[in-house]
Amino acid sequence: MKVTIKDIARIAEVSTATVSKVINHKDEHISDPTRKKILKIMKEYNYIPNTAARSLVTKKTNTIGLIIPDIRNPFFPELARGVEDRANESEYNVIFCNTDDDEEKEEKCVSMLIEKMVDGIIFTASSKRTGEFRRFKNNKIPIILVDRDLDLKHIKGRIKADNRNGAYEGVKHLITCGYKDILFLSGPYTSYTSMERLKGYKKAFKEYSIKYKEENIIEGTYQSGWGYEIIKKLLRQKRKFDALFCGNDLIAIEAIKALQEDGIKVPHEVGVVGFDDIYMSRFIDPTLTTIKQPIYEMGYKAVQMLIETLQGKVNSYQNILLDTQLMIRNSTLKK
Amino acid sequence: MKVTIKDIARIAEVSTATVSKVINHKDEHISDPTRKKILKIMKEYNYIPNTAARSLVTKKTNTIGLIIPDIRNPFFPELARGVEDRANESEYNVIFCNTDDDEEKEEKCVSMLIEKMVDGIIFTASSKRTGEFRRFKNNKIPIILVDRDLDLKHIKGRIKADNRNGAYEGVKHLITCGYKDILFLSGPYTSYTSMERLKGYKKAFKEYSIKYKEENIIEGTYQSGWGYEIIKKLLRQKRKFDALFCGNDLIAIEAIKALQEDGIKVPHEVGVVGFDDIYMSRFIDPTLTTIKQPIYEMGYKAVQMLIETLQGKVNSYQNILLDTQLMIRNSTLKK
DNA sequence: ACAATTAAGGTAAACGTTTAACTTAAATGT
């Protein structure tokens, strides 16, 4: 049988208001003996406040929602961990939702999170959405966007890596290594990051006064399997290329696999650069040259931003751009 | 301004009870025109029920807690996805917590989940805990254990892979390949799965009437980095071995890396078998021979079990053992 | 010495649902 604030009040011979005040540290007007007595009884009876009742009146749940495409994509565990760590520091919990970049699921996630009255939402996805969410009409739940762009009323901030410059550095590295036919195995064009990386790709070419070829830019997906498939397809088509700049590490790793199966040597015949610097990129053979994003930090800072907004410490729109870093390993080679 | 059930009732000119009944499909005694009218108004005014208020009276939150050591460990994203998918099918949400196998954090997680009044908990960890949770005194939240053993009052079921037999198959494979000095790079002994895998290791030796050496069994951790470090250390010590049976794929992958850095050929000089079959195990070089666990399925079925318990469909203790599968790839070789 | 302030705590409404118990009118059985 659960013990409530009323039980505590009765046993301590005070009112529930008094108990509530000591629970919430609004106890300037509570005497020391009373406070101690209440705390002792609370501990003794193992009192656990009922969050539902509390939320009902305070309109706060101390819960935030995390919307991601798929936790199995190696980018997201790192992000999720950053989110959870920062959330926990401020006694927030995290409800997470996978959308598979599906609009219907996204909508459902948002609905669920609103019903659960989360205090805020961290939203990452690379989806096609352009419009408003249906359920957002009467709602004011603040949203922090991670690594994507979207125009919604509720957006209080945005945090992302400098995808354009990262891609620029990566492609520049390939060019200066001496690679000539550099394909861009892009993620979906609907994704904001893809487009930014594409800009970086083009910028690098421009800077070296090389004309890039439209057909060298190939749109794909971030789903596992695509990197492998596309290389197999290109090889069947006898497409000529000597370097790959990949939308993420997963694509890069799968591509390398596909190349090696056909006896093509990385980095000697084909150089490969990835994006993200996932943990495994150091363990494949050859180790992967890639653009490191501060993924954990992105999650951490997104929640930081959200909490500051919730506490009213900040109410202007915030936009954080984090630096990327070129990690040169063995999948590229100075020719 | 949020629209409540009272607003809907007022507009539809019925009582809140009537509205509540149609919301919860307890509407046998509601006429069709009334029902439709209410539904229409709910949609029109974008009514979203307040879960806190509902939970307060029903004592249910439609939320489950997921406790794991670290989402960054490649085992857990797969599991988490299984959990979320099954949970969503029944309109449940998932709150997740990382414990880093730390007792204090575990305790804190449990506290938070109880306060949030989750309907049930999926608990995975490989920790040292033996006793009860402090906060569990007055509580009856059902727990399903995944891949671990623990003696708590609230445990309604357990689901795990057949670790012992999996390990047995893996070691047997190494033995029949002709490898002689097979080290076991184990996870922590405090983990239930480690001990089961150790039993499998011993069983295989016994079956082939080989005496295993105590010093070949090495206790480690599942933290990233250990697999690499231990191999470096063994090589410095000039330890003799020609095969590794690893506590998980991460250890195996790191070990292979460390071996290759020292010019040792896998599988020719040293054969390696992992455990889990994480996605990346197909992409490293050589591809990793490993014991596949049905990870997604474990998460999925754990929630299934939990929900059935919550619905009262089942109230006996359940114990599911899932089969593992030996995936022979290129890190082992028939000599 | 008396008004004003402060310390310590109490009262009761409010938050938004659900649900057991009740009501009323119509339909049905015999």
Next chain:
DNA sequence: ACATTTAAGTTAAACGTTTACCTTAATTGT
């Protein structure tokens, strides 16, 4: 024709907190 059942609702309490406002006694200021 009357009792019984059913259909279609309504009423109001309950869930466990928080909090604005109140009360009382003690302290302080002048």
